[in-house]
Amino acid sequence: MTDTVQRNLNFPEWPQYDDAEKTGLMRALEQGQWWRIGGQEVELFEEEFAAYHGAPHALAVTSGTHALELALQVMGVGPGTEVIVPAFTFISSSQAAQRLGAVAVPVDVDPATYCIDVRATEAAITDRTRAIMPVHMAGVVADMDALEKLSADSGVGLLQDAAHAHGAEWRGRRVGDLGSVAAFSFQNGKLMTAGEGGAVTFPEAEQYELAFLRHSCGRPRTDRSYLHRTSGSNFRMNEFSASVLRAQLARLDSQIETREQRWPLLAELLSGIPGVEPQGGDARCTRNPHYMAMFRIPGITEERRNAVVDALIERGLPAFAAFRAVYRTAAFWEMAAPQEGVEDIARRCPHSEALTRDCVWLHHRTLLGTEEQMHAIADVVADVLGRS
Numbered sequence: 393m394t395d396t397v398q399r400n401l402n403f404p405e406w407p408q409y410d411d412a413e414k415t416g417l418m419r420a421l422e423q424g425q426w427w428r429i430g431g432q433e434v435e436l437f438e439e440e441f442a443a444y445h446g447a448p449h450a451l452a453v454t455s456g457t458h459a460l461e462l463a464l465q466v467m468g469v470g471p472g473t474e475v476i477v478p479a480f481t482f483i484s485s486s487q488a489a490q491r492l493g494a495v496a497v498p499v500d501v502d503p504a505t506y507c508i509d510v511r512a513t514e515a516a517i518t519d520r521t522r523a524i525m526p527v528h529m530a531g532v533v534a535d536m537d538a539l540e541k542l543s544a545d546s547g548v549g550l551l552q553d554a555a556h557a558h559g560a561e562w563r564g565r566r567v568g569d570l571g572s573v574a575a576f577s578f579q580n581g582k583l584m585t586a587g588e589g590g591a592v593t594f595p596e597a598e599q600y601e602l603a604f605l606r607h608s609c610g611r612p613r614t615d616r617s618y619l620h621r622t623s624g625s626n627f628r629m630n631e632f633s634a635s636v637l638r639a640q641l642a643r644l645d646s647q648i649e650t651r652e653q654r655w656p657l658l659a660e661l662l663s664g665i666p667g668v669e670p671q672g673g674d675a676r677c678t679r680n681p682h683y684m685a686m687f688r689i690p691g692i693t694e695e696r697r698n699a700v701v702d703a704l705i706e707r708g709l710p711a712f713a714a715f716r717a718v719y720r721t722a723a724f725w726e727m728a729a730p731q732e733g734v735e736d737i738a739r740r741c742p743h744s745e746a747l748t749r750d751c752v753w754l755h756h757r758t759l760l761g762t763e764e765q766m767h768a769i770a771d772v773v774a775d776v777l778g779r780s
């Protein structure tokens with residue numbers, strides 16, 4: 393079986409590109425302006441990205457981490473405030489708040505979808521809470537119905553971490569059309585990429601204008617006198633990245649369509665392997681772009697899970713150990729940390745603890761493969777688990 397399976401694991405490469413990216417790069421080069429002030433690629437990309445996601449405004453920035461940081465700053469997050477984040481997420485979700493001097497408050501996630509637990513979120517709100525940051529894990533949109541109600545009832549703003557959710561929909565609406573700020577990433581592994589980059593979508597023009605100032609060192613677009621109106625930094629995207637992202641956006645729909653066709657088959661096959669539980673979904677998430685193919689091996693130790701990942705890689709699968717709970721990293725405790733200790737948080741986050749130990753994910757390029765390759769993936773996972 394090993395030889396047969398191995399022949400079937402020639403997945404599409406990532407990133408993908410064609411003449412559209414090459415044409416865009418030459419267009420940016422030849423326009424003679426390589427930064428957004430004076431060029432047109434960034435502005436055109438922002439218009440296209442906003443329209444695609446149903447958002448009134450979009451601002452392109454240097455990274456997904458900067459997108460989160462900028463969005464939080466616009467929402468009034470700073471020293472002495474708190475931001476509620478899922479414990480199971482990439483470290484940028486918490487560090488974006490901590491770099492602003494705010495305390496990131498980790499809460500547990502749903503054991504099926506891996507998205508933020510709404511009841512745990514509600515219990516964590518204090519008079520210092522300025523933002524709730526749901527992460528649409530691997531493309532599964534968090535429970536936005538409950539979160540929007542919680543936000544309205546509590547007066548605490550929502551920031552969607554949509555780094556995994558380009559093109560995702562909740563009840564038929566794109567994440568930019570849900571009435572809250574959303575932050576995206578274009579890092580090399582994301583669903584559309586320029587190597588690095590990010591974007592923030594805003595429902596309100598006032599938020600967008602403040603974000604523009606802060607992402608451009610506090611300067612208005614037409615400033616010639618260095619009249620910096622507010623504090624900020626240089627988070628501006630360059631014209632070359634924007635030209636590539638315009639091409640990436642144009643092919644996103646077809647890639648999402650393929651992944652949505654492949655995931656139900658792969659999930660069914662994985663479910664048939666003893667001890668394997670694929671990530672669950674939510675019927676209200678009417679479009680899942682599937683940033684990752686995630687599954688759990690409940691009861692496995694972290695050490696054995698890591699050995700399984702190594703074995704999957706050796707067999708040709710682009711496999712990864714899942715995120716470590718943010719409070720289980722040294723980085724979390726270097727800046728504005730909660731008063732409680734690691735084990736205190738861990739007791740509140742049993743599902744995040746389990747996911748840290750037992751979750752595995754496969755790169756989304758696997759879901760761009762053939763139906764035959766979905767069977768090959770399941771065969772490899774079953775064989776590796778049977779041998780470990």
